[in-house]
Amino acid sequence: MIATMIATLDGWSGFAVLWGVVLAVLLAIYFVLGTVLHLVNRRFPERRIQQRAQGAIARDIGQSMAALASIAVYVAGGLYAAAHGWTPLAPLPASWWSVPVMGLVSLLLYDTWFYWLHRAMHTPALYRFHALHHRSITPTTWSNNADSLVGAFVEQSYFLVVPFLVPIPLEVLIAHKLYDQVTGMISHCGFEYFASPSTRAPWPFLCTIFHDQHHSNFRCNYGNTFSFWDRVMGTLHPRYDGLVEKMTAPGASTPGSDRTPAGR
Numbered sequence: 001m002i003a004t005m006i007a008t009l010d011g012w013s014g015f016a017v018l019w020g021v022v023l024a025v026l027l028a029i030y031f032v033l034g035t036v037l038h039l040v041n042r043r044f045p046e047r048r049i050q051q052r053a054q055g056a057i058a059r060d061i062g063q064s065m066a067a068l069a070s071i072a073v074y075v076a077g078g079l080y081a082a083a084h085g086w087t088p089l090a091p092l093p094a095s096w097w098s099v100p101v102m103g104l105v106s107l108l109l110y111d112t113w114f115y116w117l118h119r120a121m122h123t124p125a126l127y128r129f130h131a132l133h134h135r136s137i138t139p140t141t142w143s144n145n146a147d148s149l150v151g152a153f154v155e156q157s158y159f160l161v162v163p164f165l166v167p168i169p170l171e172v173l174i175a176h177k178l179y180d181q182v183t184g185m186i187s188h189c190g191f192e193y194f195a196s197p198s199t200r201a202p203w204p205f206l207c208t209i210f211h212d213q214h215h216s217n218f219r220c221n222y223g224n225t226f227s228f229w230d231r232v233m234g235t236l237h238p239r240y241d242g243l244v245e246k247m248t249a250p251g252a253s254t255p256g257s258d259r260t261p262a263g264r
């Protein structure tokens with residue numbers, strides 16, 4: 001259905017239309033969800049993760065515009081290539097089995113992609129391309145897409161590449177990017193709403209404090225969707241599970257500071 005619609009778009013002008021639609025959706029999520037989270041956070045000050053001053057919002061929003069425009073190129077590029085038959089395998093039609101199976105495959109592939117490339121970006125040779133994203137030690141929801149164009153390419157070109165690797169239904173590719181945008185903004189919002197027993201060991205799921213610790217400590221929690229790779233590779237913040245347990249204990253109210261003395 002969606003593949004058929006995209007296949008009717010032709011040439012550079014057709015691609016420009018698709019890019020414009022993808023960018024409009026990403027911008028709508030960025031500003032609407034960002035505003036909602038900003039307002040909700042003001043109502044629940046006790047849920048704030050770090051107590052130090054938050055990063056510069058205007059700076060992060062400005063940087064996010066360029067990064068989102070580039071991310072829309074990768075998402076639109078993946079959709080356009082698959083719909084026009086440029087990939088080795090044609091995208092599967094969405095069905096009762098292809099959506100859950102390929103959805104899970106895409107989540108696992110993306111988390112693997114993100115963990116290893118993100119970790120590589122923290123090596124001395126590559127950190128300069130990622131440093132802009134880490135100007136916010138105390139991130140806000142507006143920090144999610146505040147990244148250099150190289151940083152956005154490394155992490156988000158997954159959506160351009162994955163249709164060439166697996167015959168992912170285009171509906172699943174779109175849903176995955178929407179999920180990534182929403183959860184990424186929640187991961188940066190600086191306030192914890194999703195801590196639960198399933199977001200700590202032995203489960204692989206995450207809550208907001210996971211990526212917040214990445215911003216406050218730099219050398220831990222490189223994953224995106226699951227904690228699996230960080231647990232296997234020994235890069236999980238040593239206090240992550242304990243903090244989540246503390247926050248979900250009866251009578252717990254504030255997340256508290258999570259910064260280790262060693263810092264960066």
Ligand SMILES: [Zn+2]
Nearest residue numbers: 118122130214
């Ligand atoms: Zn990082």
Ligand SMILES: [Zn+2]
Nearest residue numbers: 133188211215
């Ligand atoms: Zn971040």
